[in-house]
Amino acid sequence: MSQQNPDVLPHAxxxxxxxxxxxxxxxxxxxxxxCGRTLxxxxxxxxxxxxxxxxxxxxxxICHALSGHHHAAxxxxxxxxxxxxxxxxxxxGKVIDTDRFFVVSLNNLGGCHGSTGPASINPETGQxxxxxxxxxxxxxxxxxxxxxADVLGIQRWxxxxxxxxxxxxxxxxxxxYPERLSHAVVIAxxxxxxxxxxxxxxxxxxxxxTDPNFHGGRYYLHDTYPRQGLIxxxxxxxxxxxxxxxxxxxxxxxLRAGRFHFGFDVEFQVESYLRHQGEVFSRNFDANxxxxxxxxxxxxxxxxxxxxxxxxxxxxxxxxxxxxSFTSDWRFAPERSREIVNGLVHAGRNVSYxxxxxxxxxxxxxxxxxxxxxxFGAYMHRVANExxxxxxxxxxxxxxxxxxxxx
Amino acid sequence: xxDDLQLISDWIPENATLLDLGCxxxxxxxxxxxxxxxxGYGLEINQxxxxxxxxxxxxxxxxxxxxxxxxxQDHRFDYVVMTQALxxxxxxxxxxxxxxxxGREAIIxxxxxxxxxxxxxxxxxxxxxxxxxxxxxxxxxxxxxxxxVQDFETHCRKHGxxxxxxxxxxxxxxxxxxxxxxxxxxxxxxxxxxxx
Numbered sequence: 001m002s003q004q005n006p007d008v009l010p011h012a013x014x015x016x017x018x019x020x021x022x023x024x025x026x027x028x029x030x031x032x033x034x035c036g037r038t039l040x041x042x043x044x045x046x047x048x049x050x051x052x053x054x055x056x057x058x059x060x061x062i063c064h065a066l067s068g069h070h071h072a073a074x075x076x077x078x079x080x081x082x083x084x085x086x087x088x089x090x091x092x093g094k095v096i097d098t099d100r101f102f103v104v105s106l107n108n109l110g111g112c113h114g115s116t117g118p119a120s121i122n123p124e125t126g127q128x129x130x131x132x133x134x135x136x137x138x139x140x141x142x143x144x145x146x147x148x149a150d151v152l153g154i155q156r157w158x159x160x161x162x163x164x165x166x167x168x169x170x171x172x173x174x175x176x177y178p179e180r181l182s183h184a185v186v187i188a189x190x191x192x193x194x195x196x197x198x199x200x201x202x203x204x205x206x207x208x209x210t211d212p213n214f215h216g217g218r219y220y221l222h223d224t225y226p227r228q229g230l231i232x233x234x235x236x237x238x239x240x241x242x243x244x245x246x247x248x249x250x251x252x253x254x255l256r257a258g259r260f261h262f263g264f265d266v267e268f269q270v271e272s273y274l275r276h277q278g279e280v281f282s283r284n285f286d287a288n289x290x291x292x293x294x295x296x297x298x299x300x301x302x303x304x305x306x307x308x309x310x311x312x313x314x315x316x317x318x319x320x321x322x323x324x325s326f327t328s329d330w331r332f333a334p335e336r337s338r339e340i341v342n343g344l345v346h347a348g349r350n351v352s353y354x355x356x357x358x359x360x361x362x363x364x365x366x367x368x369x370x371x372x373x374x375x376f377g378a379y380m381h382r383v384a385n386e387x388x389x390x391x392x393x394x395x396x397x398x399x400x401x402x403x404x405x406x407x
Numbered sequence: 408x409x410d411d412l413q414l415i416s417d418w419i420p421e422n423a424t425l426l427d428l429g430c431x432x433x434x435x436x437x438x439x440x441x442x443x444x445x446x447g448y449g450l451e452i453n454q455x456x457x458x459x460x461x462x463x464x465x466x467x468x469x470x471x472x473x474x475x476x477x478x479x480q481d482h483r484f485d486y487v488v489m490t491q492a493l494x495x496x497x498x499x500x501x502x503x504x505x506x507x508x509x510g511r512e513a514i515i516x517x518x519x520x521x522x523x524x525x526x527x528x529x530x531x532x533x534x535x536x537x538x539x540x541x542x543x544x545x546x547x548x549x550x551x552x553x554x555x556v557q558d559f560e561t562h563c564r565k566h567g568x569x570x571x572x573x574x575x576x577x578x579x580x581x582x583x584x585x586x587x588x589x590x591x592x593x594x595x596x597x598x599x600x601x602x603x
Contacts, residue, residue: 342478353468354457378461
């Protein structure tokens with residue numbers, strides 16, 4: 001940030017959306033789910049940044065990734081050490097410019113940060129849902145997000161944006177609600193998971209499921225949680241978020257104490273880092289949510305109901321697409337993004353594609369990488385211009401209509 | 408807009424679909440989209456150009472021409488256009504084949520290495536030619552496969568590529584009587600419309 005004044009708290013610095021208060025909306029209309037079950041009532045927690053314009057045409061939806069949530073930008077409290085998870089991209093003057101856009105970011109159903117999920121109370125039993133919470137799919141999330149859009153009075157999103165699993169939601173939006181978005185921004189995503197992707201998810205799940213503290217998913221009743229399982233799940237996940245190069249640059253073979261101990265305690269820096277990441281994650285994330293989110297990823301395959309043809313699946317969308325990938329991402333490698341691009345090109349859709357050259361791996365989508373920021377920014381600039389031009393047109397039409405009525 | 412781009416856009420009918428190889432900042436695509444309601448994509452690898460296309464609202468895909476056009480189906484586009492890039496690709500013959508496969512027609516422009524000034528430069532000075540159409544030194548030029556009007560036409564004949572139309576223009580992007588009669592000697596930039 002330009003201001004280096006140590007007296008200025010981060011939330012008050014230029015480029016920050018500042019202090020943010022999450023909001024909760026309670027939905028009473030049952031939501032039918034892809035698995036065949038119905039969620040009778042539910043809550044969605046969300047945050048908004050910026051101001052909705054008069055014709056509600058400047059709204060942007062942010063879809064979160066596996067371990068994400070509604071808190072994408074700004075700070076909840078002045079003493080928060082870190083801002084929301086996508087603060088690098090969202091704020092005044094940033095790529096997703098809150099001076100121009102009204103940004104909505106929610107926690108998906110099944111989550112553990114305030115929206116209804118496995119840790120919530122099942123109204124029928126008075127107990128936490130636990131393993132009885134219905135399985136969610138990307139499609140279900142998109143349906144619930146559309147209802148949130150209704151509540152907020154947003155008929156059509158200027159853009160639906162997401163990285164990784166969030167990108168999959170943006171893609172699903174374009175297929176399921178083609179008339180309700182102008183742009184879909186799909187970053188570091190894939191049209192479906194590969195066998196290797198599913199394999200990594202399964203290792204993560206097994207580590208949770210086989211933790212003795214898992215108690216069949218009813219650990220809430222035993223006042224415990226599968227800590228070790230969650231740590232392992234996060235550790236294996238985290239390896240896939242970084243690239244070989246990124247790990248080499250960050251840790252190399254550095255030893256914590258500078259010499260071998262010939263034991264199984266933490267010796268290499270990379271071990272220490274992974275254990276720390278796992279530890280922090282296990283304290284802040286619900287195991288049942290992790291199981292559910294990884295399963296939703298595994299199930300994602302929009303081409304499946306179109307005879308396994310991505311081209312046919314993408315025949316409906318009328319929005320413009322921006323697809324971006326990162327060269328060193330091996331979780332969802334550039335080839336996976338190009339599958340989406342090719343599907344869109346074959347279907348004759350408007351699409352632009354950029355491949356960002358970076359050693360940062362999958363997590364690059366969360367970082368401020370100059371080339372990424374520049375290209376993403378250029379695209380969002382165009383989106384904002386379109387919104388403002390059409391808003392001006394509407395205004396001048398209304399004024400003209402007013403003038404002729406006066407006459 | 409550059410005059411060679413203007414010439415090309417005159418050749419393209421309304422509502423055509425296009426693929427522009429090495430589309431630069433998207434000027435041609437944006438112009439055709441506005442004036443002829445065309446649809447299509449540009450391919451580009453330069454970051455600043457990609458950003459410029461994004462801003463213009465032109466569809467652009469980051470893709471290296473040397474990797475081929477395998478991701479596009481046969482006759483997917485009415486026109487595949489490549490301006491001033493033929494001489495810079497690894498295998499001009501292969502990209503030409505790809506262009507006439509993916510497009511019903513292809514439009515190609517390149518600097519003519521047979522122009523009399525180029526010949527004179529090499530013949531008299533004994534050094535690799537440098538000019539406004541070929542502004543690089545031998546060691547830093549991206550132009551690794553330069554050819555003449557005659558080379559190009561011979562290649563097309565040999566490989567069953569039909570030449571539908573030809574324009575050769577000078578440095579100021581004008582056609583002259585001389586370049587009409589002796590294109591290989593007096594044309595600085597050659598523009599072709601071809602078909603597979």
